[in-house]
Amino acid sequence: MSTTQKHSEKHQDFFKSVFEIVKLVPPGRVTSYGSIAKALGTPKSSRMVGWAMNASHSDKSVPAHRVVNRNGLLTGKMHFATPTEMQERLESEGIVVKNDQIQDFKNLFWDVQKEILD
DNA sequence: AGCTTGACTTTGA
């Protein structure tokens, strides 16, 4: 550690951790903001996960379309290049989306905490 | 410095 090191990397770690987790979500499966936040040890910071995804544009390898809210609703679709991109990418992976709602969400849900600890 | 907003979730009525 040098004396010129940054002292504000903590929040960056949070963002980075979110990206890493989202990358672990397998194609054809989805997870929620709260599930990611919980895996990071801060279940109350689910909003920050959403905010972190806002910065996911800097890392195109992050499959942000596989992250929805706890209802399986495509709440973040407006933040993609086009409002339909999120749904289209999900459908291309075999997920059925109806009126911004993922069908059979309960069965497609990928619990971060559970799957990683497995 | 404070106040508002937001890709959320949980709890209580």
Next chain:
DNA sequence: GTCAAAGCCAAGC
């Protein structure tokens, strides 16, 4: 089942 309110914390004004 729905609806309202609170908690969380970073970014923008």
